[in-house]
Amino acid sequence: MRQAELADELLATVVAAAGLDAPDSREGWEWRLQCAVPWPVADGYRQRRDACKDAAKSPDNVARVAATEDEFFAFAGAHPDLCRLFAAGRLGYYDAVLPKVAARLRRGPHARILDLGSFAGVSTMYLGLAFPDSRVVGVERHPGAVAAAEEARARSGLDNVSFACADYTAFDDGAFDAVVSLQAMPAYLLPWLPAERPEDYARGAHLEAALGAPAAPVQAVVRAVAAVRRLASAGGHAVLHERVSGLPRALLFQHILARAGLAVTDRCWAGWHSLSQRDVLQSFPLVVAIADAGPVPSDEAAMTTLYALPGGPDLTGLPPAHGVTYSGFQAHATFAALPEPRDELCLRAGLPDGRRLHGYFGIAGGCWAYVYRCDTHDERMMTVGDRGIAPALFRASLDELGRLTAAGQLPQCDPPLDKFRYHVGKRFKT
Numbered sequence: 001m002r003q004a005e006l007a008d009e010l011l012a013t014v015v016a017a018a019g020l021d022a023p024d025s026r027e028g029w030e031w032r033l034q035c036a037v038p039w040p041v042a043d044g045y046r047q048r049r050d051a052c053k054d055a056a057k058s059p060d061n062v063a064r065v066a067a068t069e070d071e072f073f074a075f076a077g078a079h080p081d082l083c084r085l086f087a088a089g090r091l092g093y094y095d096a097v098l099p100k101v102a103a104r105l106r107r108g109p110h111a112r113i114l115d116l117g118s119f120a121g122v123s124t125m126y127l128g129l130a131f132p133d134s135r136v137v138g139v140e141r142h143p144g145a146v147a148a149a150e151e152a153r154a155r156s157g158l159d160n161v162s163f164a165c166a167d168y169t170a171f172d173d174g175a176f177d178a179v180v181s182l183q184a185m186p187a188y189l190l191p192w193l194p195a196e197r198p199e200d201y202a203r204g205a206h207l208e209a210a211l212g213a214p215a216a217p218v219q220a221v222v223r224a225v226a227a228v229r230r231l232a233s234a235g236g237h238a239v240l241h242e243r244v245s246g247l248p249r250a251l252l253f254q255h256i257l258a259r260a261g262l263a264v265t266d267r268c269w270a271g272w273h274s275l276s277q278r279d280v281l282q283s284f285p286l287v288v289a290i291a292d293a294g295p296v297p298s299d300e301a302a303m304t305t306l307y308a309l310p311g312g313p314d315l316t317g318l319p320p321a322h323g324v325t326y327s328g329f330q331a332h333a334t335f336a337a338l339p340e341p342r343d344e345l346c347l348r349a350g351l352p353d354g355r356r357l358h359g360y361f362g363i364a365g366g367c368w369a370y371v372y373r374c375d376t377h378d379e380r381m382m383t384v385g386d387r388g389i390a391p392a393l394f395r396a397s398l399d400e401l402g403r404l405t406a407a408g409q410l411p412q413c414d415p416p417l418d419k420f421r422y423h424v425g426k427r428f429k430t
């Protein structure tokens with residue numbers, strides 16, 4: 001993909017003001033790196049970039065990922081040319097994602113917008129241009145990057161944009177109507193299975209650096225999300241585009257959002273071609289959440305629920321496209337952990353041996369479809385997946401209930417199965 005051709009006019013304006021030059025290929029970008037900075041700096045950049053990739057992939061160093069990445073940004077931010085080059089390398093990302101972010105924020109009005117981890121300030125200036133009546137603040141912890149962003153802002157003449165050099169988890173500048181985070185949270189540290197403890201999960205098999213605090217990776221995410229909730233005014237919006245791949249991790253991330261008092265109202269996929277990985281389409285959900293008026297929970301409260309989940313989910317059931325199936329206590333815990341708001345229908349039935357069966361069909365948090373079955377002998381089964389699986393999931397579950405009814409194993413359905421099927425179709429438009 002030729003990143004030099006920016007589709008978005010607002011972005012092109014910001015790029016020109018910031019003195020950025022969109023590279024048209026990986027090679028072109030590398031060539032500029034070669035020419036723009038002295039060899040030791042370019043070499044230091046490459047080493048740190050490779051270290052980040054290794055740390056992210058390696059099965060045994062989850063504990064080091066965040067520190068390695070932080071070192072990378074400190075290094076890149078300290079060299080103005082590197083800082084600009086890094087931002088230029090992300091123009092394909094901005095082109096694909098920023099219009100979607102702005103479209104969600106247009107539901108405003110937002111007098112004050114906060115851009116977390118703003119690095120060279122491209123996204124912050126974009127939002128300043130898109131929302132001339134709003135004040136937009138970018139917060140970034142590396143002083144070099146803040147200086148580069150401030151310089152670009154001065155050149156752009158945007159007077160509704162400012163930058164602060166701070167760790168956003170400790171940042172305090174009053175409440176914002178909207179808080180935006182574009183890959184500024186360590187969400188990639190989350191375990192791949194909701195019920196895993198970090199010291200058990202495969203990527204963290206050797207958490208040397210975290211031995212004293214095995215929950216540290218997840219806690220880092222909890223802290224970042226808690227900061228979003230703290231910095232957003234009650235009823236304000238959070239727009240997050242983070243690297244959370246895989247439904248169980250997304251479910252976990254969403255669970256952390258819910259525990260922090262952020263109710264997801266909208267979710268869409270935002271994908272882009274990565275310049276660093278030649279034509280690889282990367283795609284992660286863009287999550288829009290609303291900060292409700294509830295209390296901001298402590299980190300501990302969020303963690304307690306997270307680790308109330310023992311063992312891992314049963315992934316041997318339906319393939320991921322059809323959701324993940326949990327049984328036993330995990331099923332119950334996952335059901336309990338589903339985010340609000342929940343739209344749900346319940347079927348009750350008596351079983352021939354006297355047990356009572358409850359079946360819940362629902363959509364949680366606006367984006368997860370689930371079916372949860374439990375009976376009075378504590379047998380539980382829970383399948384959960386993206387909202388898109390609702391028709392297939394609900395149909396398969398209803399068909400199974402139909403088979404049980406036909407075999408005389410499900411007497412006394414309340415409501416009668418046909419009626420329940422009708423309600424499910426009507427409520428969830430399946």
Ligand SMILES: C[S@@+](CC[C@H](N)C(=O)[O-])C[C@H]1O[C@@H](n2cnc3c(N)ncnc32)[C@H](O)[C@@H]1O
Binds near residue numbers: 118139141142145169
């Ligand atoms: C992957 S970059 C994304 C930069 C920018 N949001 C963008 O989309 O181009 C992550 C940035 O977040 C910053 N960051 C991460 N955690 C932070 C924190 N706790 N406080 C301030 N900045 C942070 C990093 O320094 C880095 O500049």
